[in-house]
Amino acid sequence: MTRITVTVDGASYSDDVEPRMLLVHYLRERLGKTGTVVGCDTSNCGACTVHLGGRSVKSCNVLAVQADGQEVTTIEGLSTDGELHPMQKAFRECHALQCGYCTPGMIMQAIDVLNDNPKPSEEEIRHGLEGNLCRCTGYHNIVRAVQTASGQESKPAALEESAS
Amino acid sequence: MTVTEDRPETGNEIGKDRRRKEDQRLITGRTRWTDNIQLTGMLHIAMVRSPFAHARITSIDTSEAKAATNVVTVLTGRDVADEQGVLANAWPITTDQVAPTHTPIAVDRATFAGEIVAVVVARSAAEARDAAELVDVDYEELPAALDLKEAAEATADSGALAHPDLGTNKSAFWQLDSAEAGTGGDVENAIAAARADGIVIEREYRQQRLIPAFMEPRSVVVDPTAEQITMWSATQIPHILRFLLAATTGVPESKIRVIAPDVGGGFGGKLQSTPEEWITFLAARRTGKPCKYTETRSESLMAAHHGRDQWQKLTLAATTDGRVTGLKVELLADLGSYVAIMGGGVPVLGAWMFNSIYKFDSYRFNVQTVLTNKTWVDAYRGAGRPEATFGIERIMDELAAELGVDPLEIREKNWIKHDEFPFTTVAGMTYDSGNYEAATAKAKEMFGYEALRTEQRQRREAGDPVQLGIGVSTFTEMCGLAPSRILGQLNYGAGGWESASIRMLPTGKVEVITGVSPHGQGHETAWSQIVADRLGVPFEDVEVLHGDTQIAHKGLDTYGSRSLVVGGEALVMAADKVIEKAKPIAAHLLEASTDDLEFDGGRFGVKGTDKGIALTEIATAVFAAHNLPDGIEPTLDSDATFDPVTFSFPHGTHLCAVEIDTETGGLKVRKYTCVDDIGNIVNPLIVAGQVHGGLVQGIAQALWEEAVHDESGTLVSASFVDYLVPTAADTISFDIGHTTTPSTTNVLGVKGVGEAGTIASTPAVVNAVVDALRPFGVNDVRMPCTPERVWKAIHSHDDAESGGAPTEGAAAPHFDEADTADRTDGTGQEGS
Numbered sequence: 001m002t003r004i005t006v007t008v009d010g011a012s013y014s015d016d017v018e019p020r021m022l023l024v025h026y027l028r029e030r031l032g033k034t035g036t037v038v039g040c041d042t043s044n045c046g047a048c049t050v051h052l053g054g055r056s057v058k059s060c061n062v063l064a065v066q067a068d069g070q071e072v073t074t075i076e077g078l079s080t081d082g083e084l085h086p087m088q089k090a091f092r093e094c095h096a097l098q099c100g101y102c103t104p105g106m107i108m109q110a111i112d113v114l115n116d117n118p119k120p121s122e123e124e125i126r127h128g129l130e131g132n133l134c135r136c137t138g139y140h141n142i143v144r145a146v147q148t149a150s151g152q153e154s155k156p157a158a159l160e161e162s163a164s
Numbered sequence: 165m166t167v168t169e170d171r172p173e174t175g176n177e178i179g180k181d182r183r184r185k186e187d188q189r190l191i192t193g194r195t196r197w198t199d200n201i202q203l204t205g206m207l208h209i210a211m212v213r214s215p216f217a218h219a220r221i222t223s224i225d226t227s228e229a230k231a232a233t234n235v236v237t238v239l240t241g242r243d244v245a246d247e248q249g250v251l252a253n254a255w256p257i258t259t260d261q262v263a264p265t266h267t268p269i270a271v272d273r274a275t276f277a278g279e280i281v282a283v284v285v286a287r288s289a290a291e292a293r294d295a296a297e298l299v300d301v302d303y304e305e306l307p308a309a310l311d312l313k314e315a316a317e318a319t320a321d322s323g324a325l326a327h328p329d330l331g332t333n334k335s336a337f338w339q340l341d342s343a344e345a346g347t348g349g350d351v352e353n354a355i356a357a358a359r360a361d362g363i364v365i366e367r368e369y370r371q372q373r374l375i376p377a378f379m380e381p382r383s384v385v386v387d388p389t390a391e392q393i394t395m396w397s398a399t400q401i402p403h404i405l406r407f408l409l410a411a412t413t414g415v416p417e418s419k420i421r422v423i424a425p426d427v428g429g430g431f432g433g434k435l436q437s438t439p440e441e442w443i444t445f446l447a448a449r450r451t452g453k454p455c456k457y458t459e460t461r462s463e464s465l466m467a468a469h470h471g472r473d474q475w476q477k478l479t480l481a482a483t484t485d486g487r488v489t490g491l492k493v494e495l496l497a498d499l500g501s502y503v504a505i506m507g508g509g510v511p512v513l514g515a516w517m518f519n520s521i522y523k524f525d526s527y528r529f530n531v532q533t534v535l536t537n538k539t540w541v542d543a544y545r546g547a548g549r550p551e552a553t554f555g556i557e558r559i560m561d562e563l564a565a566e567l568g569v570d571p572l573e574i575r576e577k578n579w580i581k582h583d584e585f586p587f588t589t590v591a592g593m594t595y596d597s598g599n600y601e602a603a604t605a606k607a608k609e610m611f612g613y614e615a616l617r618t619e620q621r622q623r624r625e626a627g628d629p630v631q632l633g634i635g636v637s638t639f640t641e642m643c644g645l646a647p648s649r650i651l652g653q654l655n656y657g658a659g660g661w662e663s664a665s666i667r668m669l670p671t672g673k674v675e676v677i678t679g680v681s682p683h684g685q686g687h688e689t690a691w692s693q694i695v696a697d698r699l700g701v702p703f704e705d706v707e708v709l710h711g712d713t714q715i716a717h718k719g720l721d722t723y724g725s726r727s728l729v730v731g732g733e734a735l736v737m738a739a740d741k742v743i744e745k746a747k748p749i750a751a752h753l754l755e756a757s758t759d760d761l762e763f764d765g766g767r768f769g770v771k772g773t774d775k776g777i778a779l780t781e782i783a784t785a786v787f788a789a790h791n792l793p794d795g796i797e798p799t800l801d802s803d804a805t806f807d808p809v810t811f812s813f814p815h816g817t818h819l820c821a822v823e824i825d826t827e828t829g830g831l832k833v834r835k836y837t838c839v840d841d842i843g844n845i846v847n848p849l850i851v852a853g854q855v856h857g858g859l860v861q862g863i864a865q866a867l868w869e870e871a872v873h874d875e876s877g878t879l880v881s882a883s884f885v886d887y888l889v890p891t892a893a894d895t896i897s898f899d900i901g902h903t904t905t906p907s908t909t910n911v912l913g914v915k916g917v918g919e920a921g922t923i924a925s926t927p928a929v930v931n932a933v934v935d936a937l938r939p940f941g942v943n944d945v946r947m948p949c950t951p952e953r954v955w956k957a958i959h960s961h962d963d964a965e966s967g968g969a970p971t972e973g974a975a976a977p978h979f980d981e982a983d984t985a986d987r988t989d990g991t992g993q994e995g996s
């Protein structure tokens with residue numbers, strides 16, 4: 001067992017963990033941060049994406065001990081004072097989610113994409129989200145949501161008759 | 165139900181692009197997935213799975229695993245043979261269907277790679293997984309039936325049998341023949357006539373095996389510590405699951421509660437009663453403790469059911485001017501090693517769909533289902549209809565190519581005209597409404613069809629290395645499963661009705677209980693819109709409850725694009741009953757005659773006066789029950805069960821443009837336009853999402869996805885590294901539109917939309933690929949149309965005499981000779 005101290009969504013936690021414990025399992029099973037989910041075992045799907053030290057990581061690909069002394073933000077820590085993060089709002093506004101399983105990871109990655117590149121092109125958005133799989137939306141409305149959050153799409157063209 | 169005059173005016177809510185009620189919890193991580201559930205003292209399960217496709221289990225030594233840290237028990241099939249129950253096939257398609265017994269844990273033989281042979285129960289998931297490695301299973305490998313065609317031919321004396329004790333791999337043969345059914349002529353006569361004086365096109369197509377690959381891995385929790393045993397499962401079918409658990413384990417149905425909490429996608433893949441559910445149920449009962457099993461992604465890809473997997477032999481007869489006179493369909497369908505819950509019924513659903521939107525004189529559909537030593541096969545988005553749509557839309561293109569006319573022209577010559585509805589097809593199905601001309605005209609305009617054809621010509625003439633292909637798919641499908649009487653005729657084990665209840669709460673809020681079980685479709689939002697309009701209450705005041713047999717005690721769940729057309733109709737019926745119950749109370753409170761009342765906008769008004777009372781006020785009055793008419797039951801709550809009399813037939817025209825780099829085989833979807841007619845639309849935002857997602861799943865079949873097994877039957881695409889679920893970078897934005905012919909068979913005038921995109925898009929894409937390559941003499945590319953297959957198709961006609969590619973062998977040494985079977989090269993007999 002190794003002692004780690006991690007700040008998650010603004011709160012500090014100290015725990016003894018097995019060295020082999022993955023960050024995602026630490027978040028889910030020890031801290032109850034079940035908003036972050038596991039979708040695969042090969043780090044392909046990105047459902048477990050969180051921010052570690054301000055950058056997106058796949059938390060299935062990070063050991064809990066590697067997060068020692070660092071700050072983690074999950075989907076549950078995004079809204080402040082009950083106000084949704086602009087990316088969360090954009091996802092709802094553009095119907096960028098259906099079953100919602102990939103959504104936490106997708107939103108965390110989308111925020112990271114805009115942190116790097118505040119006005120990405122459609123192609124840049126698509127490449128920025130390449131590591132996050134969604135089976136429901138066909139990505140069309142996810143791209144619209146990221147465009148909307150970046151201020152490049154004044155109204156969501158998610159509806160029928162779209163001529164994107 | 166007949167065509168009704170009381171179809172509601174499109175109200176304020178129906179048709180509105182409401183943002184979804186579901187989203188708040190999903191975008192903030194306040195969800196309850198099954199794997200989130202932790203109960204005090206809960207035990208965890210790990211499965212030991214067979215590495216062999218077919219093997220006798222000679223012995224299992226569990227002693228080391230049992231002795232491992234915190235292991236509670238280890239179970240083998242033999243240990244639990246008498247109590248584990250069986251997994252049911254709900255749709256034996258013929259009375260003499262051959263089907264092996266499917267036990268949750270294999271007892272004597274493992275019949276596919278990934279089948280569960282032992283189960284470890286431990287105090288933590290990690291300890292269970294560690295101990296599973298210690299279970300020592302001795303196998304004696306048996307010959308495995310892997311190739312579908314070979315399996316179909318195998319007998320007890322020659323070839324491998326998936327289940328040697330059955331003596332055959334053939335499970336069932338099912339036929340629909342228009343001459344026999346009296347719905348059309350004799351197809352053999354039509355083919356003979358066309359051979360003499362007409363056109364005969366014969367093609368064989370492969371529907372590769374796919375994996376539904378929902379994002380949430382399956383998970384199940386069972387708590388045995390109360391009067392009812394409670395099961396949470398990531399399932400599409402909580403009600404069917406409860407029924408089958410009771411029917412096969414001997415536990416009374418009333419002692420079982422099944423909950424489908426938030427479920428992360430299904431696409432048919434969670435329309436199953438699974439070994440994992442039965443095992444968790446058993447382990448919880450045995451240990452007396454709550455137990456949980458959550459699969460890994462690899463387990464999911466290996467052992468959750470697969471989809472498609474057919475060989476299709478099609479013979480199409482036509483006149484020399486392109487009117488189709490007959491279609492003969494001969495299918496081989498791979499069931500995998502067990503007949504799953506819908507199992508053999510999935511390909512049968514194609515029986516009414518190969519004739520699609522067309523007026524054929526004669527038709528025959530044969531399907532032979534076959535057992536193999538692979539993962540079981542069942543519904544995947546579209547289930548039987550994508551396969552059929554692919555076959556017919558591919559061969560209609562071949563007819564157009566044979567005649568040298570535009571593929572849309574050949575379709576128009578054969579399709580049902582808008583003024584011919586209702587129309588009874590050669591397969592005996594009556595389509596209520598549609599307008600193929602309108603959808604096609606609109607799609608062509610949105611797509612810029614003529615301009616793209618011009619560009620295609622120019623590129624061909626210029627010998628551009630990047631060629632353009634344009635693909636067409638004019639599809640219909642039958643959904644809204646299903647009229648119970650028809651299901652009975654088809655030997656299906658249940659009905660197809662749906663249930664809804666409405667509870668009028670004393671504070672004026674409304675609870676809606678639905679028997680369908682959404683897993684991403686947005687029913688909480690759409691159902692609120694329907695009820696808000698029907699009862700005249702605010703959208704926000706409607707709460708939709710579902711997916712828990714204790715709350716929604718009755719239902720047949722969500723699949724087959726049935727929720728709105730069947731479940732939505734039940735909702736309308738329940739709402740109307742609420743209004744009927746409220747009416748005499750309103751009359752009493754208003755001191756008026758019921759004949760003088762009219763209900764509008766949530767309020768009973770006395771005609772010709774401004775007197776009135778809101779439905780919500782009546783709900784409060786009923787709660788108090790102080791002043792009601794004599795003898796009246798003090799409730800407005802209403803239940804309704806709707807059994808459809810027919811299916812729903814959405815249709816549409818899909819157009820796809822692909823660019824193919826003829827030097828590399830590289831392929832890019834440039835533009836995709838679709839116009840779908842799904843009847844009236846409740847929520848255009850949700851509809852758009854269903855279409856987009858459906859399109860990508862269908863496009864993925866055309867271009868990327870395939871469950872690949874090696875020669876020993878191991879699934880080699882058993883991770884997301886190898887099974888190519890498309891990413892955002894692989895896909896494009898779509899242009900979608902609608903035309904509307906309301907359904908005449910339900911009050912809302914709606915048709916299904918959940919599967920339309922998937923059903924229509926696969927042939928549109930492959931038709932585009934083949935269209936680009938026709939100048940190279942190519943008339944098919946097997947799916948998925950990988951760059952390698954495209955490149956090989958282009959170069960299939962190269963030869964030494966024309967100086968073609970002398971260095972090909974050296975340039976492409978990795979190409980497997982055997983893989984040239986991936987293309988058919990026009991040797992089908994055409995014309996005569």
